[in-house]
Amino acid sequence: MTKSTTASIEGVGAPGSSAAPEVTAEARLAAAPRVPVQLGVFTVSDVTPDPTNGVIPSEHQRLMNIVAVAEKAEEIGLDVFALGEHHNPPFVSSSPTTTLGYIAARTSRIILSTATTLITTNDPVKIAEDYSMLQHLSGGRVDLMMGRGNTGPVYPWFGRDIREGINLALENYDLLHRLWREDVVDWQGKFRTPLNGFTSIPRPLDDIPPFVWHGSIRSPQIAEQAAYYGDGFFHNNIFWPIDHTQRMIELYRTRFEHYGHGPASHAIVGLGGQFFMRRNSQDAVREFRPYFDNAPVYGHGPSMEEFTSGTPLTVGSPQQVLERTLGFRQKVGDYQRQLFLIDHAGLPIKTVLEQMDLLGEILPDLRAGLLEGRPADIPDAPTHASLLAASGAQPDDSYRFETGDNVTGLASRTA
């Protein structure tokens, strides 16, 4: 990486700079460091009372706290920040691209992703447009994780039916996949009005569509979908025993190979995880227990001890979190992305940021451990730069549509 390149990339993110400089594809390529395993955090944007004092953040506070977590993630050297999407209380993030666009302007390096993008209730045309916009504005620092959404009542608000969840995910994503790869799309399907001569704008940056992960906890059809396209597969891995995660990943890897994208070990795998750490493990246990006991989803259920032994949740010292996390690859093979859920269950922002400081401290060991014994042929985590390099294409961003007063259409390329 050259000095001048670094400067131009940082210029994009500098708040208050008078005009965001244009960055060339060559600069994007040159600026990209090699990251075999991306480490990051994700948030579902829940608004949850702090069980120790009853304090509930306002929606505004929660949103600004999420921005603070994202900025902190870049500061401590994480690779990914991923934001959830919900359309009902007690969540705050309904429009992830708004927030991610804001974060993009305040950061310069971190990849912005989703956890998850609702491929069932969103119009795939709008997803194509929104994330292509974000991809341009962030300089290619965008990927997405597709999810179905498991809240039945949400579907009808968007004219959908949860019983069609899998089918919506299949058809909507198939259209999205085309919209990012074909300049003019004619399309007809079961769930959406047909498209005739439709061009989704802007076209993906450098003609490289954002990388897509498909997230699913227990639907083999989604592992199959990810495998078919050669996309990534993300298993949230936080409420279930690791053996279950292992089975889902195995299925995805087998089918990835079946569809000819390479050997099973080259499939692109991401895992979730969650921890609470303090330097002294007893302090971690004591401090986190009220949050665990009252947390949405698993609160008022199994004991923290049962849950930590049965699922990947780790409550303890940084060393324990390090060792537990490094154990995942024994179950699922070498993988490309590890995200942690850290800002949920009503934890105050101060505590969350302290968690991130501790994560920053173990980050070098985490990176080194994940690479220990990793065969050289295992693919690195995909990024805009790696996909651009792999495409072998010479990026050409000259405008290729007719200008002026016309209907959408593809002009013959002159360049």
Next chain:
Amino acid sequence: MRITAISSGLGQPSSTRLLADRLVSAVRARSRRPDAEAPQIDVVELREYAHDLLNAELTGFRTPALQELLDQVAGSDALIAVTPVFNAHPAAVFQLFFEVLDEGALAGTPVLLAATGGTARHSLVTDQALVPLFHYLHAVVAPVSVFAATSDWGDSTALEARIQLAVEAFSRLLGGPADEPAEPSDGAGPQLRAVADDLALTDDFEQMMRALGH
């Protein structure tokens, strides 16, 4: 042949466990006939899993012990299920177990139903509460079930006759020695239960898309 007997009695000792043991003995006695295969029968007390079951219902999280039990039941060739009756309903812990059990786990599995209660006024609970549940789970419910009221334990001749009748009917479903020639033991039951793997991929990508008209 592997049979699991589930008792959801709450007391220790419980009359529900007593009834389960009587049913197990009767099934064993039948299988001691020279032409029968001796089944392996494990008796499980749901009481020991009560907290795990409620946690699984609340959060979806299953302890390893509970998962082992669920796997054991799903992998059994047949089931004996016995519950006490409270307020005209099966015990909550019994109901909870079959709510947590994966759908399809009992499809095609022969099940012998039995219940205990304070008085004979509860005796229809097997037909009115248990049969619909197991029918929904696609189990093959034995045509004779057993209800034991407190008074039945005083002079259990009638109860014993009922147990024999029920076990006779249950055994026919197991493909064991009966009046008719037996079906091979790898008959319809195990085939139906091939769906019990919840992660089994039934359609590949192209089949799923074709079904959508693409």
